[in-house]
Amino acid sequence: xxxxxxxxxxxxxxxxxxxxxxxxxxxxxxxxxxxxxxxxxxxxxxxxxxxxxxxxxxxxxxxxxxxxxxxxxxxxxxxxxxxxxxxxxxxxxxxxxxxxxxxxxxxxxxxxxxxxxxxxxxxxxxxxxxxxxxxxxxxxxxxxxxxxxxxxxxxxxxxxxxxxxxxxxxxxxxxxxxxxxxxxxxxxx
Amino acid sequence: xxxxxxxxxxxxxxxxxxxxxxxxxxxxxxxxxxxxxxxxxxxxxxxxxxxxxxxxxxxxxxxxxxxxxxxxxxxxxxxxxxxxxxxxxxxxxxxxxxxxxxxxxxxxxxxxxxxxxxxxxxxxxxxxxxxxxxxxxxxxxxxxxxxxxxxxxxxxxxxxxxxxxxxxxxxxxxxxxxxxxxxxxxxxx
DNA sequence: GGCGATGTGGAACAGATGTTATACAACCTC
DNA sequence: GAGGTTGTATAACATCTGTTCCACATCGCC
Numbered sequence: 001x002x003x004x005x006x007x008x009x010x011x012x013x014x015x016x017x018x019x020x021x022x023x024x025x026x027x028x029x030x031x032x033x034x035x036x037x038x039x040x041x042x043x044x045x046x047x048x049x050x051x052x053x054x055x056x057x058x059x060x061x062x063x064x065x066x067x068x069x070x071x072x073x074x075x076x077x078x079x080x081x082x083x084x085x086x087x088x089x090x091x092x093x094x095x096x097x098x099x100x101x102x103x104x105x106x107x108x109x110x111x112x113x114x115x116x117x118x119x120x121x122x123x124x125x126x127x128x129x130x131x132x133x134x135x136x137x138x139x140x141x142x143x144x145x146x147x148x149x150x151x152x153x154x155x156x157x158x159x160x161x162x163x164x165x166x167x168x169x170x171x172x173x174x175x176x177x178x179x180x181x182x183x184x185x186x187x188x189x
Numbered sequence: 190x191x192x193x194x195x196x197x198x199x200x201x202x203x204x205x206x207x208x209x210x211x212x213x214x215x216x217x218x219x220x221x222x223x224x225x226x227x228x229x230x231x232x233x234x235x236x237x238x239x240x241x242x243x244x245x246x247x248x249x250x251x252x253x254x255x256x257x258x259x260x261x262x263x264x265x266x267x268x269x270x271x272x273x274x275x276x277x278x279x280x281x282x283x284x285x286x287x288x289x290x291x292x293x294x295x296x297x298x299x300x301x302x303x304x305x306x307x308x309x310x311x312x313x314x315x316x317x318x319x320x321x322x323x324x325x326x327x328x329x330x331x332x333x334x335x336x337x338x339x340x341x342x343x344x345x346x347x348x349x350x351x352x353x354x355x356x357x358x359x360x361x362x363x364x365x366x367x368x369x370x371x372x373x374x375x376x377x378x
Numbered sequence: 379g380g381c382g383a384t385g386t387g388g389a390a391c392a393g394a395t396g397t398t399a400t401a402c403a404a405c406c407t408c
Numbered sequence: 409g410a411g412g413t414t415g416t417a418t419a420a421c422a423t424c425t426g427t428t429c430c431a432c433a434t435c436g437c438c
Contacts, residue, residue: 023301048384108356113213113215153376159352160347160348163345163349237414
């Protein structure tokens with residue numbers, strides 16, 4: 001049934017399938033056949049949308065990033081609440097955010113020795129830092145270069161909690177993560 | 190030339206070789222043949238010391254952990270300096286620590302969907318937390334449960350800086366990492 | 379209504395990789 | 409000094425995986 005399929009949507013279906021498999025059993029389990037099957041297709045279709053497995057992985061990472069970015073736009077909130085919400089978004093407190101973290105970890109592991117993937121990861125981080133710095137400026141907590149440094153510190157705190165929560169989920173239910181984040185943030189401002 | 194080789198030492202040579210390859214080009218590049226070759230041997234020897242590739246990876250991770258742990262024992266220092274040194278040890282400020290981080294990232298990626306590996310990673314984290322909490326108690330910064338919570342916050346801060354430094358090394362020379370760590374720590378106490 | 383383009387399925391291919399088996403060499407012990 | 413043990417190299421094996429290829433179905437368009 002060609003021409004009826006929305007190409008972009010199908011690509012997202014496939015990257016979502018890849019993300020699910022990666023989060024469930026790691027990149028090693030995300031073989032081309034399995035990703036296609038998870039999306040209800042076969043490798044013939046998969047290769048129709050992604051030239052490489054490498055391209056599939058890159059797109060999966062960026063789709064996961066886009067998914068998180070789309071959650072940012074909580075309009076109507078003051079800068080302070082947006083900042084807090086953005087940092088909370090970096091914690092693996094639900095399935096979607098945990099899945100994003102897993103994809104990120106797998107991607108980082110694969111980016112070792114692959115300059116293009118490493119660049120993608122680095123750029124994503126810088127973009128996030130820019131966004132946080134922007135919010136920091138709007139809160140008035142810090143300005144200019146100070147905002148970037150403050151953003152780096154905020155992100156460090158959020159990521160640090162996230163890492164611990166990721167690999168010891170039993171000890172880190174969502175509430176505990178949020179409490180740790182808040183404690184750390186209040187100590188910084 | 191059997192019987193002349195120290196089994197433990199040879200195992201370390203092999204896990205070191207694996208760690209180098211993993212840090213250089215990722216786990217995918219650390220094939221059995223390449224690991225053996227990096228150590229100046231062949232797969233025949235490698236399988237003589239490690240039953241599986243999985244066992245090799247697990248031992249590589251734990252050897253890397255042991256290497257870092259051995260750097261802790263800086264006797265003669267007061268608790269405060271030891272604490273600071275321990276946290277600084279979590280930053281990828283030199284090749285050895287960066288290599289350990291790379292091994293850890295690869296290991297975490299592989300631990301997804303492998304309960305035994307995940308347990309090893311979690312236990313390592315808890316052990317580290319216990320060590321930091323012990324130092325926190327000795328500094329008098331906090332006591333009992335408070336020490337553990339404080340340790341978690343210190344580790345979060347150090348890991349957060351480490352993560353940013355790992356994947357954007359150009360922006361994060363050693364001095365900048367140390368400055369960020371010190372800034373964050375002074376804000377917490 | 380035929381034709382080309384687009385999606386899809388399925389099979390086949392080639393390469394790599396973990397693993398196993400075998401043969402040989404060096405050492406210790408008796 | 410013979411025998412057994414340990415370490416090492418080499419080769420072979422089986423499997424898996426990314427990739428390519430081809431046939432077929434479905435649609436828009438002239």
